Amino acid sequence: MNTHKAFILGVALLSTIGVKAQFAIDNYKAVFTSSPQHVPTTKTPDAPLAGNGDIGITMGGTPDKLCFYIGKNDFWRAYPVYPGGIALPGGLDIEIKELQGATYYAEQLPGSAEIRTKFTTPHCQLNLSAWVAATDNKIIIELQSDKAVTAHLRLWAAEGNTSTTAGGKDKVMWVSRSFENTELLRWPTHVALALNSNSDEFSLIPGKKVQLVISVYTNHDTPDWKNKAITEVEKVTEAGVEQLRKEHHSWWNHFWKQSHINIGDSYFEKYYYQSQYLFACSSREGKFAPGIWGPFVTRDEAAWGGDYHLNYNYQAPYWASFSSNHISLTDNFDQPLLDYMEAGRKHAQELLNCKGIYYPVGIGPKGLCTAMWPLTPEEMQEKYSTRENTIDGGYKFLGQKINAVFSVGNMLMRYYSTYDEAYARKVYPYLLACADFWEDYLSLENGRYVIRMDHFNEVMPNKRNGGVWRNRLGDFNSTLSLGLVRMLFQGVMDMSDFLSIDKIRQSRWQDILEKLSEYPLGIGEDGRQSLKNMEKGPQDKEVRPSGLNRVSIHGLILPAGVVGPMTDAAFNTILLEDVAHWSEKQRDPNDWGNTSNNGIETCYPGAVRVGYPSDKILSYLKKRIEMDVYPNSWIVQGGGGIETLAAVPLTINEMLLQSYEGVIRVFPNWNHKKDASFENLRAYGAFLVTSTLKEGLIQGVTLVSEKGRVCKIENPWKGHPVQVIRENGKSDILYGEYLQIPTVAGEKVELNLYTN
Missing domain, CATH: 2.60.40.1180 (Golgi alpha-mannosidase II)
Incomplete structure (x- = not known):
């Protein structure tokens, strides 16, 4: 699109925000012209998606055999070893034989939060709309055909993986799936899906719309989960659906009015709004926090259990919501971390003889640890090429002590963005527990505090290293750790002042801030001063500078926010020069910053923060998007899912407005x-x-x-x-x-x- 025309479009959209925001945002729709190829999957689906932050639908299949996979953020197999984690409740199949070979056309509308399709054959045309009610536990699928056809339905619950299922049919059709009474299961989970039909087929009559309504409840919603799902769809009326539609549009209209950008570039504006749409479909106030894949789960055994991965995957999806003024989407972030504090204290005391809290790499809701090593030496040998399944007491810490502190970054982002006293009082105990740990763990050596045995990268046995891994232990003063610990003590001091508590402890915290080791620098082969990942490696080996990269950005810029042109202009210049040399180190010509596996949501806004030119960043970002993006606008990377939804919004927000270091720019x-x-x-x-x-x-x-x-x-x-x-x-x-x-x-x- 011509830049000038795109800007006019943006202005027009901005002028309508106060009227019908969601319909203006629908201009940035995602279009599908072929059936999804990556459904079902253990990772990111490439299908049309809709959700309400708790329930998600993924529309897979072909026009004649559609399958709506139904995911829910609170449906977990609460088991401490993979394949525990998020699980698939079930779905709805719709078969219409007359649509065999139909042309495929679908739209994912971010404004109205709806999937719309048009499937056409010489015999008939079917229009379908699907949405998840923003204010209720209901999925609505509406169908209309220009010719008389028969549709066959199958409501199903996923099976296997130690679950039990049930189903029935009276006034409505229902199925359920449960995880319970299994050895080592930490808590039970039940889900029921109920459909407002007692027949597995219905006729579509020309000019008449058919509304299918599915109600979805778990035992985490209500103790009466099955009856609730059944009775709610028994009461469904056309008027009731219309009321749900009004509430749905009202919710999304309010959401899109919370902020708006126009940069005169419809390409990036589309990814900006689609990314925010997909995250709003994934996260909601008062609901369970989303795991790695959000509610778009299409099979059991989701990669990494679809858990809360604490060394960046869990935190990153929320980052753009703070500056985008979508604070309510971040409300569910803290609860899993608070729920794990008791276990974290035990880990710190029993494994390290330290006060405070110490978290493994993966947790789930309600105090669940998802990341334990396999329970038998035989399983350990098969998966990790060693029989040692008692590493760190059987828990996966992967050589990292910083996992609990990583989440402090998000807590501080919300605190500094809102100065909400109730929120500060809620999370302050967590910050204090992290401070307790690091006061104990830091070592004062030669007048400076140093960090030993907290590793820049994950260190673990695997098949690639033949199970030999301890020779990689021994990082000294990891840049990641130094930055996040600095963030922690500055943040806990700020919050202590704000709440007027624990003032007596501030002298120790200030001493740590003043004496904490400097970030390690070195001279590279090109004679340029550059950032090092750590001061020294295992066995006190010297480390060559590798420059600013994804992991060091986490410690210094996002989420830490401890460096910048005001904090230390000279140091910021070194980081900027590191970014300027990313092109020399990229493995793929379209992958500036090497983000194909992880880090698109980190490297691009990180480059913005240090001052790399915006036009160059956007040029590189466009190449990276085109390198691996699905038709639903979900930018794909190998090591995770919904964190990429922060990439474009955060990058653009940081170009337009910054406020770290206490200064608005x-x-x-x-x-x-x-x-x-x-x-x-x-x-x-x-x-x-x-x-x-x-x-x-x-x-x-x-x-x-x-x-x-x-x-x-x-x-x-x-x-x-x-x-x-x-x-x-x-x-x-x-x-x-x-x-x-x-x-x-x-x-x-x-x-x-x-x-x-």
Whole structure:
């Protein structure tokens, strides 16, 4: 699309946001012209998707034999060893023989959160719509044909993997699946699917729409899970479905009104909104947090159990939601971490003789550990080429001590973004427990605190290394660890001040911050100073600098946020130079930053933060998207699933607005020759920010202060005075590189270039 035309489209969309946001966002639909090829799968499906943050549907199959796979974030086989983890409840098959060989056309509409299809043969045309009610545990599938045809239905529960199933048919059709009474199962899970039909076939009459409604409940929703599912679909009426539709559209309309961007580029805007749509389909306030694949599970034995993988996969999907002002999507993040604290204390005490909490690489809901080594030496030998199944007490820590602290990054993002006191009180005990651990674990040597035996990369036996792995243990001062520990102690101090508690402990925390080892640097083969992954490797081996990469970005930039141009401009310059040399190290010409297996949501926004030119980043990002993306707009990588949904929104948000280091920056890394605008992006300090860049000039900045904090903002018009206009009509003229603006809660403040 012509850039100028794309910008006009964006402006038109922005002007409609206050009216019917979801229908404007539907312009960024994903289109399918062939049947899915990766369904069922243990990883990312390539099919049309819809969901409500708890229940997800994946539309697989061909037009004549459709299969709706039904996933649910709280349906787990609560077993501590893979193949435990998230499981598949079941699905609905719809067979219409007249559609054999039909042309395939489907749309995934992000605004209205709906799948729409048109299947055509010389004999008939079928229009289908499918959506998951945003405010209820119901799936609605609507069908309409231009010719009389017969549809055959099969509601089914997945089988096997130690589960039991049941089913029945009276006024409605229902099936159930349960995990219970199995040795080592930590807690039972039951699910029921009920369909508003007692027949396995129905006729489609021209001009008449048929509505299939499936109700889905687990025992985590209600103790009366089966009866609830059955009685709810027994009561379904056409009027009831229409009311659900109104509530559904209202929810999504509100969601899309929370923020908006326009960058004059319909390609990236599509991935921006589709990514946010897919994450909103995956995560919801008051529901179980999504695992690696969200609710889009199409078979048991999902890769890595579909668990909460704590060395970045669990945290990363949420990162864009903070700046995009979708805070409610992050509400479920903390509970699994809080639920595991008791077990984490035992791990710290029994395995390391330390206070505080120590977490393995994988957990699940309700205090579940998903990542234990196989229970027998024989299984261990088969999978990992060693019979030693008692490593670290049988738990997979993979040489890393930092897993619990990794999640502090998300907690601090939300805290700094909202300054919500109730939230701070909820998570402060977790931060304090992490601080307890690291106060105990850090070693003061020669006047500085050092970190031993916390590893930059996962260290474990596997078939590739023949089960020999201990020779890789011994990292000293991992960059990942140094950055995240610095983030932790600065964060716990900030929260301690905010809540006015534990002030007596701050002197120790400040001492750690002042004496913690510096990030390791070295001179590379090209004579350039560059970042090292660790100060020394196993057996005190010298380590060559490898430059800023995905894992070190986690420790320094995302989620840590402990470096930047204000914190240390010279160090930031070194990191920027490292990014500038990524092209020399990429394994594939289309994979800048080497993100094909992991890290697209980390490397691209990380490059933005250090100041690499935005046009180059977007050029590389487009190549990376095209390298591996599915028709449903899900960018694919080998080592994980929904974390990639943060990649495009976070990259673009960081180009348009930054607020780490306590300073708001408007269009900090955007080509000012390109018009752009954003509305209600969220900044640290609990500010909502709106601004427009047109013809090279920032037109103005609007700040809404939620908590009445002082706003520190970099002067949007460098070297020029700024007029600050308040809602009460008062105005001030401010000067300088950084402006300090006192605010009151709920106040709107306008900033404009001051001209006499």
